[in-house]
Amino acid sequence: MNKTAQIELIVNxxxxxxxxxxxxxxADFLRNKLGLTGTHVGCEHGVCGACTIFLDGVTARSCLTLxxxxxxxxxxxxEGYETDKNASDLIKNFHKRNALQCGYCTPGMLASSIExxxxxxxxxxxxxxxxxSGNYCRCTGYQAIVDAICTTxxxxxxx
Amino acid sequence: xxxxxxxxDKPTDYIGKSIPRSDAARLLRGKGRYVxxxxxPRMVHAVFLRSPYAHAxxxxxxxxxxxxxxxxxxxxxxxxxxxxxEPYVGVLSxxxxxxxxxxxxxxxxxxxxxxxxxxVVICASxxxxxxxxxxxxxxxxxxxxxxxxxxxxxxxxxxxxxxYDSNLAWKRQVEVGNLEEALAQDxxxxxxxQIKFGRHTGVTLETxxxxxxxxxxxxxxxxxxxxxxxxxxxFILAKHLDMLEENVRVVAHDVGGSFGIKVHTYGDEIAxxxxxxxxxxxxxxxxxxxxxxxxxxxxxxxxxDAKIGVKKDGTIVGMGFNDFTGIGPxxxxxxxxxIECNQILNLTGAPYQFEHYHAVGHVVFQNKTLMCQxxxxxxxxxxxxxxxxxxxxxRVIGMDPVKIRRKNLIPDDAYPxxxxxxxxxxxxxxxxxxxKLLEIMDYDALLEDQQNARGNGIYRGIGFVSLxxxxxxxxxxxxxxxxxxxxxxxxxxxxxxAGALHISSSVTEQGQGTNAxxxxxAADVFGVSIERVKVTTGDTAxxxxxxxxxxxxxxxxxxxxxxxxxxxxxEQVLDTAAVILQAKPEDLDIAFGEIVNKGSRERKISLxxxxxxxxxxxxxLPHDLKPELIATRHYRVTDFPFVxxxxxMAAHVEVDTNTGLIKILHFWAVEDCGRVINPxxxxxxxRGGVVQGxxxxxxxxxxxxxxxxxxxxxxxxxxxxxxxxxxxxxxAHVETYTxxxxxxxxxxxxxxxxxxxxxxMNAVNNALEPLNCGLWQMPMTPERxxxxxxxx
Numbered sequence: 001m002n003k004t005a006q007i008e009l010i011v012n013x014x015x016x017x018x019x020x021x022x023x024x025x026x027a028d029f030l031r032n033k034l035g036l037t038g039t040h041v042g043c044e045h046g047v048c049g050a051c052t053i054f055l056d057g058v059t060a061r062s063c064l065t066l067x068x069x070x071x072x073x074x075x076x077x078x079e080g081y082e083t084d085k086n087a088s089d090l091i092k093n094f095h096k097r098n099a100l101q102c103g104y105c106t107p108g109m110l111a112s113s114i115e116x117x118x119x120x121x122x123x124x125x126x127x128x129x130x131x132x133s134g135n136y137c138r139c140t141g142y143q144a145i146v147d148a149i150c151t152t153x154x155x156x157x158x159x
Numbered sequence: 160x161x162x163x164x165x166x167x168d169k170p171t172d173y174i175g176k177s178i179p180r181s182d183a184a185r186l187l188r189g190k191g192r193y194v195x196x197x198x199x200p201r202m203v204h205a206v207f208l209r210s211p212y213a214h215a216x217x218x219x220x221x222x223x224x225x226x227x228x229x230x231x232x233x234x235x236x237x238x239x240x241x242x243x244x245e246p247y248v249g250v251l252s253x254x255x256x257x258x259x260x261x262x263x264x265x266x267x268x269x270x271x272x273x274x275x276x277x278x279v280v281i282c283a284s285x286x287x288x289x290x291x292x293x294x295x296x297x298x299x300x301x302x303x304x305x306x307x308x309x310x311x312x313x314x315x316x317x318x319x320x321x322x323y324d325s326n327l328a329w330k331r332q333v334e335v336g337n338l339e340e341a342l343a344q345d346x347x348x349x350x351x352x353q354i355k356f357g358r359h360t361g362v363t364l365e366t367x368x369x370x371x372x373x374x375x376x377x378x379x380x381x382x383x384x385x386x387x388x389x390x391x392x393x394f395i396l397a398k399h400l401d402m403l404e405e406n407v408r409v410v411a412h413d414v415g416g417s418f419g420i421k422v423h424t425y426g427d428e429i430a431x432x433x434x435x436x437x438x439x440x441x442x443x444x445x446x447x448x449x450x451x452x453x454x455x456x457x458x459x460x461x462x463x464d465a466k467i468g469v470k471k472d473g474t475i476v477g478m479g480f481n482d483f484t485g486i487g488p489x490x491x492x493x494x495x496x497x498i499e500c501n502q503i504l505n506l507t508g509a510p511y512q513f514e515h516y517h518a519v520g521h522v523v524f525q526n527k528t529l530m531c532q533x534x535x536x537x538x539x540x541x542x543x544x545x546x547x548x549x550x551x552x553x554r555v556i557g558m559d560p561v562k563i564r565r566k567n568l569i570p571d572d573a574y575p576x577x578x579x580x581x582x583x584x585x586x587x588x589x590x591x592x593x594x595k596l597l598e599i600m601d602y603d604a605l606l607e608d609q610q611n612a613r614g615n616g617i618y619r620g621i622g623f624v625s626l627x628x629x630x631x632x633x634x635x636x637x638x639x640x641x642x643x644x645x646x647x648x649x650x651x652x653x654x655x656x657a658g659a660l661h662i663s664s665s666v667t668e669q670g671q672g673t674n675a676x677x678x679x680x681a682a683d684v685f686g687v688s689i690e691r692v693k694v695t696t697g698d699t700a701x702x703x704x705x706x707x708x709x710x711x712x713x714x715x716x717x718x719x720x721x722x723x724x725x726x727x728x729x730e731q732v733l734d735t736a737a738v739i740l741q742a743k744p745e746d747l748d749i750a751f752g753e754i755v756n757k758g759s760r761e762r763k764i765s766l767x768x769x770x771x772x773x774x775x776x777x778x779x780l781p782h783d784l785k786p787e788l789i790a791t792r793h794y795r796v797t798d799f800p801f802v803x804x805x806x807x808m809a810a811h812v813e814v815d816t817n818t819g820l821i822k823i824l825h826f827w828a829v830e831d832c833g834r835v836i837n838p839x840x841x842x843x844x845x846r847g848g849v850v851q852g853x854x855x856x857x858x859x860x861x862x863x864x865x866x867x868x869x870x871x872x873x874x875x876x877x878x879x880x881x882x883x884x885x886x887x888x889x890x891a892h893v894e895t896y897t898x899x900x901x902x903x904x905x906x907x908x909x910x911x912x913x914x915x916x917x918x919x920m921n922a923v924n925n926a927l928e929p930l931n932c933g934l935w936q937m938p939m940t941p942e943r944x945x946x947x948x949x950x951x
Contacts, residue, residue: 144846
């Protein structure tokens, strides 16, 4: 159970070579090995969505992914969304609209939001709610989050 | 009201505006500072072995095999930990008769709930610690678990604490007038219902966590914790670990949601502190989700037999109820597990005028997780008892639910006044809130839609609630009963040499925007740009002494202290400026970082230049002028035990009679929290609160079997509100400033959670009315809806 393996991956544009326990999940690897504590762990079984990151361009639950599975992949986390995902407008709208309170769901909520926007989806409140329905937020009641996502899409459309 | 009356004589620059929270910018970039993010040199992890049984005698614990495993530094059993701690007792003197035995951080001889810690492994990593747990051998002798609240009081129920004669922790009765006699009158229609409120919990997304460190030489214990009341915990650690209070420092940086979950004394956190002290090195404990479900305090869990009597014209004659609530095996320390029941006894029917009241509350021990104060303590139960019974009575006498409220709500010009139970009210606005609610929801159009929909076999319902909320508590809440919980809060405002303000406060931030509104108040009252206000909260080493954040007190109490401190510093700076400028202080003002002429607004000197004269070139000042450039003020509510707020809310629901699913079509909330400091933050507090109330009303329930095993202790099984089911929530305000402070702000954090469940239950029963059935149990699950409909 204490077996380790060497992995090589790119996180937020930076290359890493690390030796990891084979049973370590990706969330713990990002947080504890790389110090990227912006990724949060809420339930450790893929339900709450807080740990959602991008793995080779697609959202993934980093608590359900082993670090060794991320060998030879490219990962983007909340620390990279402003630059690597060009999401500064979304981040600005989250801030302006108060689409976060305690901030614990925010890394996963931003990931799901970026994915929705990148897929070219419309600023349709019902569709947005469905898309983020795998991300639990105890604080906001979700309305502000939906507002921020829709505003961002509308702003991009009118550009 | 104490303090300056002139603060709002100028057009305000920041108070009342929706300014984004400055600290949210960092959280959006992954730069939060939550407890589990911390890594300290030589830090080890505390991993707890927890009782798999709800009730079991611990005959022996064998740690010998586990000690041999890699990474294991130490293992302590409950008996080991008990040697280093003074046990605690969750009673308060103003709740006479409340009893609870001494409690230790870990179970010593008997485990009394599933999840109670029995041993702790200290290990190099959490994963290695969990490996070691599997090799600890505990010889348990299983005892009968007492789980059902009502059965727990039967004479033949096993005793959870052998030293007591029953499983009753507390009983209180409130009687005003003569309810039985009044309800026996010929012209009184009496309605009786049994209402059940499920047991649920907070599910803060950040689980409870602490890092404790002990600094030998200094003799200092530092606890970094995800919590709400650092000074309370400082006292508790000092008292129970036999330390001087000044040698305990408690620090709360970012907290991932609290809602009352993180304001209590948890054995695993206290044990972590004990171990750090013993090992003289940093120890981290972060609960996993399973641990959270079975050890975070649970809430509600009430069986209520309620009755109400009304005359045919809708006049409420009186109401009464018998409440039984299960609190787990101990009363939680130090706030006790009797406050919720006490609130229900005090607050039921509080918005209304009536003469006769008879309420009895029973607080009962059982072998389940401890129950204690959670967002809107007691309010969802109290509001549901009165408002659901009132709407049921209205149905029976054929009266509109708005009309019956109009007839019985305390008139807006009746204040100051008292409720039937003696709660002192001032500055409330039930009728104005109801007016505004009807305006924003378009009640008549909804009624028309309801009729049309029924014709098509679609059952929609509209439900209301008029509510009060306890906010800004005075010492009468806890301090009077001997709890180490400050009712006053302090604020410090300091001008630095660059002309920026550094503010600190004893109220704390968990995401609701406390830091932001403190910045707004300081910037506004003192007169600097808000970008130049830096705020510190959550550290007992640096902030003034105070209670922290609970009972919707941050803005009203912490905000008022900040207002007073900012005003005091302003006066001091103007006195100094007057000397430097050879002017009169009363002719000067501060605006956007400059001393200006009060009348002409002509700029005279910047705050930075003034501060540099004071700090660097004091030789330019007269010898007798020694400006401090720092001011601290404290504030507590003195005029009333609590500053009540009020509001009116409505839910519009659709009940699918085939599936039993309840869809909330829209929700409206009108709240009177006095002066609104930041409208967007307040509105989102209301919305988040409403959604938490919806959770309790429709989804959330800690399901136990008869052995006391929680059956749904995972986020896959315990349902919480998710985005796709949540309605749009329209929020509006009536602003009646409280006269107890200059700021005039009351609390706003709990109203949504307190009111929403009653509104939703009313809406569901309004929808079911033509089907001649009703549902009186929360959460109102599809299964319960179908049972109410007689379909299953």
